[in-house]
Amino acid sequence: MTVPATVTEAPPPFQDHVIELVSSEASKITGVSVYTSRAEITRLFKLDLKTGQNQIIIDGLPNGIDKDSVRVDGHGSATIHDVTISPTPPKPAAVLTSPTLEELRTKQTSIENAKERAKNASDFLVTYLSKQDPPQIDPRKLQDIIDNYETASHKLDEKLTKLRADQRVVSEELRKEEEILRLNYAATAPSGMLYRRATVAVFADAEGPVELELRYAVTNATWTPIYDVRIDTEAGLKDKPVVLTYKASIAQHTGEDWRGVPIVLETSKPTVGVNLPSIHPWKLSVYAPPPPPRYPAQPMMGMPMMGQPPVIIQSRSRSSSRSRSRSRERRRRSRSRSRSPRRIVIQQPSIIALPAQSMPPPPVLQQMMAEASRASDFNVTFTVPGLMSIPSDRIAHSVTIVKLELGTTLEWVSIPKVDAKVYLKAVIKNASDYSFLSGTSSIYLDGSFIAKSRIPSVSPGQSFDCSLGLDPSIRVTYPPLSKNLVQTGFVTKSKTQTYTQQIAIHSTKSVAVDNLIIRDQVPVSEDSTIIVKLSLPSLEAPDVRNASNTKTMFSMQKETVVNKSGVRVPAPVNVGNGVVAQWDGVDNVLSEDDVGSLGKDGLLFWKCSVPPQGKVNLSLRYEVSAPVDSRITGLSN
Incomplete structure (x- = not known):
């Protein structure tokens, strides 16, 4: 089958x-x-x-x-x-039209045609009258002809006047209708x-x-952090006198309007690619400079120019006869040396660049990013509550992220040698779980706006300085420097100048000022024959020679303390009631090896506690010794 x-x-x-x-x-x-x-x-x-x-x-x-x-x-x-x-x-x-626009255009065309007919009729009357032969016209009809011409011309003139007025009205209506159509199209078109x-x-x-x-x-979309910092100095015993409002300023002009949308603020860098980057071999080699190039002989030797290659000038014989007589000797010498002609090499100044090491390729989609601090090991994300509408107009829109109450320490700082004014600043500690990104801040002191400033990137637990401007209620007087010259020595004559600087502080505040910092300096010698000795306050620099041995490092100091970085540094010196002196920069020392640099720049400060309506006097005294016949420069500063 x-x-x-x-x-x-x-x-x-x-x-x-x-x-x-x-x-x-x-x-x-x-x-x-x-x-x-x-x-x-x-x-x-x-x-x-x-x-x-x-x-x-x-x-x-x-x-x-x-x-x-x-x-x-x-x-x-x-x-x-x-x-x-x-x-x-x-x-x-796009063709912009509407029934109204078409009707107006028809009316405009009708008016143009009517104007043309009236003009032709007027021209016809003028032509007809000019062709009449006066001798052949009956005198009894001449007046009638003139009257008829006058009547007809008057009617035509009135008609043309009305048509021109109607044309202006229609043209204006046309313009308005076209403008409406353009606006409607612009509102709906991309x-x-x-x-x-x-x-x-x-x-x-x-x-x-x-x-x-x-x-x-x-x-074309961005957000930046902004801050409102309000400090209440009159709430003396208040634990948290600082109210910091953390805000975000959002702006975009992407072409799209964001209307009623949930918004999330990210501090991380968006990453589109997900491929693991590769690392390439890191190769080293000995640099071998290339042989100098040869150039034709130059008629004159000019000055070398920076960056030009070596100029090789071939040596010339003084005469052809001498060249022939010495040719045999040169040939004999050529057996034991190179056959290249004797030459003078003028090496130009140059910078020899070592070969660049092989580096991995740059990551995909490099973007300029603002500095973002991290909470734990993750980037911070802020979710804006509710819905927001942000049009594409480049205008910044502000939204509050969080309002924080923080503690602070007020400090008054003055450098009277430069400026006798007293500046107030607040040292604010970020005791929250939020990381502060670098951004502008508006500073309010006791309810009054004082300045625009900038907050650095601050992680939780860190502190930052916030300048609060001038405080006129504390006056600092810095009179002229007094000096005394003494000559010493018998065999080797030397001269010693003693300088004394008085500083007077007067507070008109009704409350005590506990953290007044006065900064000053003593000169620093750059010559071994010049010796500078600080006698008041009695600060002594650490022994630099024993800086590597922590046991003998502070042999010249009676006490040591631990700074903010956990490094042991010389303790401040008590110079009076509520006043201590210290070398500037102790809080910036990051390791024990850096302690020996304290005092080498001659910068120091006093930390004063000034009672209400009180006064404090400070003294700075130092000696400068040098040979009698030496002339010291820089003391006038």
Whole structure:
């Protein structure tokens, strides 16, 4: 039995379906993550797919979109095959029209035609009258001809006048209607910053609704931290006299308006690529300079120029006869040396660059980032409560992140040698769980705005200085320096000058000032024959020669203390009631090896406690010794 072959018919091919959408009309923004130099937008599209291949074309995306950042997720019985980003093809120029505009244009044409007819009729009357032959006209009819011409011309003139007035009215109405059409078109047409297209290929097993979530990064969006710092100096015993309001200033001009969207502020750098970077071999070699190039003989030797290669000047014989007589001797000498002619090499000044080491390639998508401090080992994320609307207008919009009450220590600082004014600053400790990013701050002191300043990056637990301006209630007097010259020595004559500087402090405050810092200096010798000795206050520099031995390092000091970095440094010297003196920079010493540098720059300070309505007097005395015949420069400073 012969079994007939079974013929299987191929299923009909699926038809491609094209769905064209405009981003702002067919979707809504469900989330915005703003970084310091860009933003990530999430849009949700709801649409119906046909069975088979669907090509979804989304127009109106920002020009600043990062095509490598585009991601599409879907919900429904469909498969996403491909996503591409391309410029939006140019469209034909839009024709702006309306029934009102067409009616006005028809009326304008009718008026133009009526004006042309009236002008032709007027020209005809003039031509007709000019062709009349006066001798052949009946004198009794001459007056009638003139009267008829006058009447007809008057009617035509009135008609032309009315037509011109009607034309002006219609022209103004036309202008207004065209302006309305242009404004309406500009309000609905995509802006010049929204000419990117996303094409998404989706295969649907069955017809039905789906949801597509489009995510993309875009430039021209940023946020920066700003602060309001309010300090209450009159609340003396208050534990937390500082109220710091942490804000974010958000601005964007991406071309898209963010209307009623949730916003998240990120301090990290957005990363599009997920590939692990590679490291290349680090090779070293001995630099071998290339041989100097040869140049033709120069007629004259000029001055060498910086950066030029060596100039090689071939030596010349004084005469051809001497050259021939010495040729044999030169040939004999050439056996034991190079055959190149004797030459004079003038080496130009140059900088020889060593070969650069092989470095890994730069990471993808380098972005300028503001300095961001970290909480634990993670970047900080701030979620803005509620919904915000931020149009694409470059205007900064402020939102409050958190309001904190912090503790502070007030310090009054003066450098009377430079300026006798007293400056007030607050040392504020970040006792919160928030990391402060570097940003501008508005400073309010006792309810009054005093200045704009800048807060550095501060991690939780760290402190920062906040300048509060001048405090006129504390006066510092810095009279002229007094000096006394004494000559000593018998065989080797030397001269010693003693300098004394008095500093007077007067506080008119009704409360005590516990942290008044007065900074000054003594000269520093740069010559071994000049000796500078500080006698008041009795600060002694650490022994630099024994700096490596911590046991003998402070042999000249009676006491030591531990600074903010945990390093043991010389203790301050008590010079009076509530006044201590210390070398400047003790809190900046980071290791025991750096302690020996204290006092080498001649900078010192007093820390004073001034009672209410009280006065404090400070004295600075030092000696400068040098040979009698030496002339010391710099003392006038």
